[in-house]
Amino acid sequence: MQPAKLSALAVMLACSAAMAAPARTVSPTRPTPTDVLAPDAEGRWVPFDLTPGNQIRFTLDVDGVAVTAILDTGVSFSVLSRAFVDARRLKVRSGGTASAVGGSVPIGWIDTKTIRLGGLTRQGGSIGVTALPATATGSARPIEMLVGRDLTEGYALDVDYAARRFRLIASGRMPFTGAIAPLTVSRDRLVYSGEIVLNGRRLRPLIVDTGDGNAVTLSAESWATARLIPPARTTTISFGLGGAIVTDLVVLDEMTTGSLTARNVELQIEPAGGFSQRMGMAGRIGSGFLQRYRVLLDPKAGRMVLQPGPDADAPPVKSTSGVLVAAEKDRLRVLHVMRGSPAERAGWQSGETICMIDGTPIPADYPGSALSGWSIGATGRVVAFDMCDGTRRTLALRPFY
Structure with missing residues (x-):
């Protein structure tokens, strides 16, 4: 993102x-x-x-x-x-x-x-x-x-x-220039289909999926094929029509699709037997990646065109807390505690609810408020919480992946 x-x-x-x-x-x-x-x-x-x-x-x-x-x-x-x-x-x-x-x-x-x-x-x-x-x-x-x-x-x-x-x-029109990658419609799954190259290994087919808000997701099988050893690895949670899934999360230095070389790409790795593997797909390229570009998807012409935006290769913003939350009226519910994070080490659990942060109640417009930036705050910052069960706790922020 x-x-x-x-x-x-x-x-x-x-x-x-x-x-x-x-x-x-x-x-x-x-x-x-x-x-x-x-x-x-x-x-x-x-x-x-x-x-x-x-x-x-x-x-x-x-x-x-x-x-x-x-x-x-x-x-x-x-x-x-x-x-x-x-x-x-x-x-x-x-x-x-x-x-x-x-x-x-x-x-x-x-x-x-x-x-x-x-x-x-x-x-x-x-x-x-x-x-x-x-x-x-x-x-x-x-x-x-x-x-x-x-x-x-x-x-x-x-x-x-x-x-x-x-x-x-x-189809066939090309209103702007950019890197070109192959794009088709998978005739067995009837979805947009592309490919990527990691560590010199071509991985395909990947669903090119504007409805997936993540950046890039791979099946466990495809990740093993790539034979990459990332410097750090944590976990995250995703929500689809069928419910929630927990995946591993890494940040890639480099990824190629067609003539495009992308840098600083977030990648999720599904568990063995996950959605992509069940569908016979290598994974998905989602809107979290595509939004760094102006994008032309033209499967009839066999191509995807990607024109980089000014922040196309910028490092992704990372959590320094490890707490992934959802806003629920006057409180935040913990959806997932990321592996290896300060929150995990402090014993945080999914399902816990937060009613105040640094003495400020959770506002109705929390996602758009200044308060919402706490979970990606500066290293060393100590955040104070009033939990909805009446307890109080603090959390020291630091990078962990």
Whole structure:
């Protein structure tokens, strides 16, 4: 994650949501929908903000209703939230289950009339339905839709992270220059697929996943193939549609994809038998990495274009506390205590709640407040806590990975 995202870091440092959910379901039963890309599509930018979980959140139109969505190229078929569908009493057909980070989730289908996204209009077709919990975005409010591969793969997806906007344009267009890496759509998993090189070893396929707020994630098998020994290693937690998973976390000096050499890259390592391995994938490239660049994803043309931003190679902001928390109204709940951290050595436990930091109550706008920077504070700083169980404790901050 970038240093500018202190509010998100304080909530879920290095553990933003992983929402890749390649569907293992029957495909929609409706005939192929009709897509029309407007002649002026290049001027139809879609504004977005980044969720605390580091995903692209925006609004689109579904059957005349404004819907809050996440742009998620790691999802095979776009899905609406079960809560959104139930509130409108829409009829849902059964659709089996889909594989997601953290486990499997039930899927249904509904028919749609019109979907409008930037310069794209889709008539007819079907869309998936599943539960979309707020925890999967790191936000207090849930989103209503995941816009997946099925809506975007026929076009070039231009994501301008710096300007917080994206657009769909004709495949083959290249509106800016940058490093080029291979990109396809995996025909067995129906997700965007790329590759990386670590220590001279090519690892593929990796899901190129705008819905995963982490930087890069590898399966345990792929990590073993790379034969890298990092200087330090800790743990973190991620939240997907199927629940939470704990992974190892390292910072890579260097990683290559296509003609791009990236530096100071956060990388998570899944446990053996984890999501990526079950999907037959080497891992995922997420928004935590992509947001350092202006990105063009054009699988039809076989390429991903990455134009570095000013902080593309900047070292990631690291926790000096080892406490990963979520804001809950007037308190913070400890989600995970990172291995080898000051918090672990001091005996902190997941599930504990914090009501005051350095004598200041937890504000309602905690993620955006100055108070939220304590967990990445300067080495040697001692932070005082009033825990919600009435006890008090202190924690001395220091680097540990």
